[in-house]
Amino acid sequence: INSRIMARFQSILCGLLLSSALRRSSSSSSSSAVVAAFTFTFQPKPCAKESMTSLGTHARSAPFATATRPGHTLRMSAAEAAPQTYMEALSLAASESLGRTVELVPTSGGGFSGGGGASTSAVLDKATDTRYFVKAARGEFDMLRAEYEGVKAMSEANAIQVPTPIAFGEFESTAFVIFEYLEFCGGGSQFELGQQLAKMHRKVSDQGFGFVVDNTIGATFQPNLPWKQDWAEFWDEQRLGHMLKLTDNVGFSDDKIQKLRAKTKQLLSHNPPPSLIHGDLWGGNKGFCKKDGKPVPVIFDPATYYGDREADIAMTYVFGGFSGDFYDGYNSEWPLPEGHEKRRVIYELYHILNHEVLFGGGYANQARGMIDRIMNL
Incomplete structure (x- = not known):
């Protein structure tokens, strides 16, 4: 630990x-x-x-x-x-x-x-x-x-x-x-940050879900290859399944984990486009910098891949740091689809499992509670 x-x-x-x-x-x-x-x-x-x-x-x-x-x-x-x-x-x-x-x-x-x-x-x-x-x-x-x-x-x-x-x-x-080199500054519009993130999400891949290289989420290896055409399959194999293996199923039986993975695939059958996403969008990886004398939104330290844009939005809720203006700005540019509130816990679970890999401690209990919530959706 x-x-x-x-x-x-x-x-x-x-x-x-x-x-x-x-x-x-x-x-x-x-x-x-x-x-x-x-x-x-x-x-x-x-x-x-x-x-x-x-x-x-x-x-x-x-x-x-x-x-x-x-x-x-x-x-x-x-x-x-x-x-x-x-x-x-x-x-x-x-x-x-x-x-x-x-x-x-x-x-x-x-x-x-x-x-x-x-x-x-x-x-x-x-x-x-x-x-x-x-x-x-x-x-x-x-x-x-x-x-x-x-x-x-x-x-x-x-x-x-x-x-x-x-x-x-x-x-x-x-x-x-x-x-x-970017000169960071205070201030800036979270509404504009949301709008511009939505515009980035409009960039899609014709290869499907994944990325040109594997990368890391924090210090944890994150597999992006091979490319997948089915989002639910990609998430099951290269996100959820990967983290569950690293955490020894957070103490759950193989039978329960199989049911979780089946339930998750069912809930992720909404066929999202493969959007370019940041992948690790917590509050510490965004800010504002000076451009032409005014503050503009900036994001950095990514775990980039092409996936469901809802995964980026879900991460913004995990540790906070994003105001209501951010979500208003995002939805003004590209409204999130129906059911995104229900799916959010699935994407949040991935990051909590990653924290269990890196931190240990109470994150396993938090992950188990989230798994129970998913099973009851």
Whole structure:
């Protein structure tokens, strides 16, 4: 239990420190980051075909990375431009993405440690005085690769502000993601936050339910592959069933769990579209940042996949932090369908089971109570 508590504490602390770092590292310049979303592909296979484990294996076996963006391709071998330091690796990755020479240097104060050995810091482009935000972790290639892919997908939806990912890479055993730097601020409209989240949810996948890579929910592995065409089947196998296995059925018999899974599949037969969702939308993963002199909604630290949009809304109720204006804004853009109140407990159960995995303690009792509620629906 102690190790579970520490793991979850580190996961939450990392998210809080990330938000704090963005707020602390306020820029004295009003210049905005020039960003270009790109795909940092590694040989020999594309990431969409790989699991988190195999992605790491292929990336580390490659002599160097290939960065691609529309109309521009740069290929460098290790002999041509092998970085000698961590900052050189960051600079090279940013240069490949932006299509120009970038020399990044640490800002005053440097970075700080986050959960699970992760660190966050701001860096500065010497030529333009543009700040970027870097998240790095030793030995966590798969986790950061998945975060890069998730934030990239949300950025490409062009619906709500996210820290646009600039580059992803690895130097020796330290993986890193370079993000657009955002200046966080107070205030902002939760109504607008709800509206923009609904707009992001309108981005759907023609591959069905899942995502291009497996990722994590907090510190817990979250399987997104293989893609599924049936939502109830996806939730049963890759969400509920997965968490029940990790929690030893929270003490219930196999017979009761089989009945729960059958009941859940019945309740999830409403055929939702496969919407792009944040996946871990609690209050600590949203905020407001300055854009053109005014506060705009921003979301970050996702566990992204294509699923039922109701799962995102359900998570907002688990720990609070979202006002009535948020839900009004969401429904003004895309009203939730009939029956969403009944289904909410199913999606909330997933996160409570995850807290049991990470924390232990009283979450098992809470999960058992929720299971009983589902069985009585």
